[in-house]
Amino acid sequence: MPTMNIIQAVNDALRLQMRLDERVIVLGEDVGKFGGVFRATQGLQEEFGQDRVVDTPLSEAGIIGTAIGMALYGMRPVPEIQFADFVYPAFDQIVNELAKYRYRSGGQYPCPMVIRMPYGGGIKGGHYHSQSNESYWVHTPGLKVVIPSNPEDAKGLLLAAMRQDDPVIFMEPKRVYRAAKGEVPEGDYTIELGKARIARPGSQVTVLAYGAMTHIALEAARKAEAEGVDAEVIDLRSLVPLDIDTIIASVQKTGRVVIVQEAPRTGGFAGELMALINERAFLHLEAPMLRVTGWDTPFPYTLDLEYLPSAERVLDGIRKTVRF
Amino acid sequence: MSLVEFKVGGAGAWPTAPFTVLREDDTADPATMPDLSDEDLRALYRTMVLTRAFDQRMFMLQRQGRLGFYLASTGEEAATVGSAFALEPQDWVFPCYREQGCYLWRGVTIQELAHQCYGNALDVTKGRQMPVHYSFRHKNIVSISSPLTVQLPQAVGTAWAAKLRKDPVVTLTYFGEGASSQGDFHVGLNFAGVYKTPTIFFLRNNGWAISTPRSVQTASENFAMKASAYGIDGVLVDGNDILAVIVATRKAAEKARQGGGPTLIEALTYRVGSHSTSDDPSAYRDETEVKEWERKDPIQRFQRFLAKRGLWTLEWEAELQETYKAQILEAIEIAEKSPLPGPETLFDDVFADTPAFLLEQRAELLSHLDSLKEARS
Numbered sequence: 001m002p003t004m005n006i007i008q009a010v011n012d013a014l015r016l017q018m019r020l021d022e023r024v025i026v027l028g029e030d031v032g033k034f035g036g037v038f039r040a041t042q043g044l045q046e047e048f049g050q051d052r053v054v055d056t057p058l059s060e061a062g063i064i065g066t067a068i069g070m071a072l073y074g075m076r077p078v079p080e081i082q083f084a085d086f087v088y089p090a091f092d093q094i095v096n097e098l099a100k101y102r103y104r105s106g107g108q109y110p111c112p113m114v115i116r117m118p119y120g121g122g123i124k125g126g127h128y129h130s131q132s133n134e135s136y137w138v139h140t141p142g143l144k145v146v147i148p149s150n151p152e153d154a155k156g157l158l159l160a161a162m163r164q165d166d167p168v169i170f171m172e173p174k175r176v177y178r179a180a181k182g183e184v185p186e187g188d189y190t191i192e193l194g195k196a197r198i199a200r201p202g203s204q205v206t207v208l209a210y211g212a213m214t215h216i217a218l219e220a221a222r223k224a225e226a227e228g229v230d231a232e233v234i235d236l237r238s239l240v241p242l243d244i245d246t247i248i249a250s251v252q253k254t255g256r257v258v259i260v261q262e263a264p265r266t267g268g269f270a271g272e273l274m275a276l277i278n279e280r281a282f283l284h285l286e287a288p289m290l291r292v293t294g295w296d297t298p299f300p301y302t303l304d305l306e307y308l309p310s311a312e313r314v315l316d317g318i319r320k321t322v323r324f
Numbered sequence: 325m326s327l328v329e330f331k332v333g334g335a336g337a338w339p340t341a342p343f344t345v346l347r348e349d350d351t352a353d354p355a356t357m358p359d360l361s362d363e364d365l366r367a368l369y370r371t372m373v374l375t376r377a378f379d380q381r382m383f384m385l386q387r388q389g390r391l392g393f394y395l396a397s398t399g400e401e402a403a404t405v406g407s408a409f410a411l412e413p414q415d416w417v418f419p420c421y422r423e424q425g426c427y428l429w430r431g432v433t434i435q436e437l438a439h440q441c442y443g444n445a446l447d448v449t450k451g452r453q454m455p456v457h458y459s460f461r462h463k464n465i466v467s468i469s470s471p472l473t474v475q476l477p478q479a480v481g482t483a484w485a486a487k488l489r490k491d492p493v494v495t496l497t498y499f500g501e502g503a504s505s506q507g508d509f510h511v512g513l514n515f516a517g518v519y520k521t522p523t524i525f526f527l528r529n530n531g532w533a534i535s536t537p538r539s540v541q542t543a544s545e546n547f548a549m550k551a552s553a554y555g556i557d558g559v560l561v562d563g564n565d566i567l568a569v570i571v572a573t574r575k576a577a578e579k580a581r582q583g584g585g586p587t588l589i590e591a592l593t594y595r596v597g598s599h600s601t602s603d604d605p606s607a608y609r610d611e612t613e614v615k616e617w618e619r620k621d622p623i624q625r626f627q628r629f630l631a632k633r634g635l636w637t638l639e640w641e642a643e644l645q646e647t648y649k650a651q652i653l654e655a656i657e658i659a660e661k662s663p664l665p666g667p668e669t670l671f672d673d674v675f676a677d678t679p680a681f682l683l684e685q686r687a688e689l690l691s692h693l694d695s696l697k698e699a700r701s
Binding site: 025051056057059061062064065066067068069070071072073074075089092093096097101102103104105106107108109110141142144164165166194241242244 | 416447448449450452453457459460461466467469471474476477478479480481482483484485486488489495507508511512514515518672673674675676679680681
């Protein structure tokens with residue numbers, strides 16, 4: 001199997017699906033000739049032409065708005081939003097339109113599309129190149145939300161996402177775009193949405209994470225091991241649908257939970273996970289669940305590492321939970 | 325047949341008067357009169373009359389407390405029926421929310437409209453939206469959104485997809501002059517210009533956005549001239565002259581179908597009634613303005629034109645009014661008596677397949693409703 005980083009895996013998935021399905025169209029700012037600012041669409045315009053890999057005007061509302069029209073007509077658009085932080089001009093089109101078309105038309109007008117967007121901090125990008133805005137999408141009925149952490153998952157999840165009959169927000173952890181390398185199967189395969197991955201089996205505490213934070217959680221688990229604590233790390237892979245069964249099975253085994261999320265704390269997905277576990281596994285808990293998150297501040301430029309959950313902060317959380 | 329002049333690419337000076345076919349003496353200008361059979365002319369009139377009769381009845385029902393909400397299109401029937409006439413069945417319509425005339429022309433029945441307004445189990449949109457937020461896939465009429473102007477980029481996207489597939493499909497999107505202040509107006513016209521999509525932007529300038537007059541929406545002399553900035557064609561037409569609307573929309577549709585790209589049509593008309601059943605225009609506008617426009621009523625104008633051609637009589641009018649009234653009352657009665665969607669349908673169509681977490685929530689709701697039933701019995 002070839003070794004790839006996440007960008008190469010995304011590129012591989014796009015190329016493969018475009019060869020299989022002529023309805024797939026990639027559009028966005030700088031995605032064509034240039035191949036995207038992160039190069040995720042590199043070489044696609046060369047192979048598939050300017051009609052299927054389209055450089056658009058600088059307008060997120062236009063990218064998503066026109067992609068909706070294409071999807072209504074039966075195409076399978078895969079728009080790229082250059083940074084998740086830039087998506088807000090398209091917020092109305094995503095939240096009120098894309099997510100609701102099937103429902104509000106009584107099932108007459110499905111609107112399948114995959115919106116790819118690099119998200120997250122740790123690249124010295126300041127407030128406008130670092131946000132983790134998954135809560136907005138999770139809170140919007142009608143959207144599926146997928147966040148891979150590694151190249152093999154990125155390819156398999158993206159291929160699965162492009163074959164959904166529903167809109168999917170596909171958030172790519174740009175902090176580990178190139179750093180997360182791994183073997184990626186050649187050719188076609190999919191990873192079912194809604195199936196979490198046990199990234200590290202353990203018995204004493206469950207650490208839940210997704211995207212770039214999976215790597216932080218794993219690092220913390222290695223540090224905990226040195227202190228004699230056996231942590232299980234679960235990489236959620238998709239938030240909607242969520243693999244609640246895998247989470248509950250783990251909590252029933254460990255009785256302790258630490259949730260890692262780089263988005264701001266209040267209203268974040270960690271809180272939702274705590275509620276779900278509380279509803280389903282309250283009597284199995286040996287300690288209060290604990291979350292390690294970004295702070296309720298805008299994303300800072302200079303103090304980004306203080307803002308982001310680090311392995312040390314997660315380790316602190318593990319210690320507190322285990323010693324409770 | 326001479327045609328309306330588009331300002332190609334918006335170049336040159338803009339005419340201050342809108343393009344018209346119907347003259348002051350209620351005859352058509354032979355130079356611009358579209359090629360229409362007598363049956364076409366009668367059918368256009370019938371559809372306008374039916375639209376108004378349905379609107380007025382539904383509005384009255386809301387006042388009687390029998391319907392939650394309604395939006396009438398009174399005074400704008402020429403704009404909606406005329407533009408719809410110029411389209412082909414394979415064309416797609418992205419409506420605003422005042423285009424009942426278009427749906428009826430495309431063959432949607434008053435029964436289908438009534439079912440939607442009552443949100444009953446026979447409503448094809450399953451009671452998911454407020455009255456008037458229709459969607460009819462079998463007539464290529466997409467789903468209506470209350471937030472205005474979002475439909476413009478979408479109409480461009482559909483036209484773009486059709487163009488890529490080499491389908492002879494045109495998309496037409498309706499919106500009001502108020503919506504032209506939104507960012508999506510710029511986005512839609514800009515993308516349409518760049519990719520030369522077969523899209524018709526049909527702006528119904530009816531003078532009012534709820535209580536906000538046209539003068540607050542733009543400092544521009546008219547709305548059609550905004551096409552210039554996007555390098556696309558624009559035209560200003562008399563929206564209360566159904567023949568003028570047909571000529572302009574036909575030309576735009578033919579041009580789009582032949583690869584000529586988008587057109588912005590501004591139809592000058594007037595919202596004679598209130599914005600919706602929740603509105604009271606006496607609080608903000610002068611009644612003399614309304615009276616002035618009532619004299620330009622599109623149905624009356626067309627009726628006088630038909631009468632001069634011997635195509636309209638009082639007897640025919642009486643017959644139409646009577647027939648439509650009976651049909652409308654029957655449709656309403658059926659809609660009112662039809663069952664409502666069951667609570668189990670609340671969770672359908674959020675996704676293609678209902679996922680486990682929604683099935684769980686559905687079970688929770690149904691079990692709660694069962695417990696209420698038990699408590700009552």
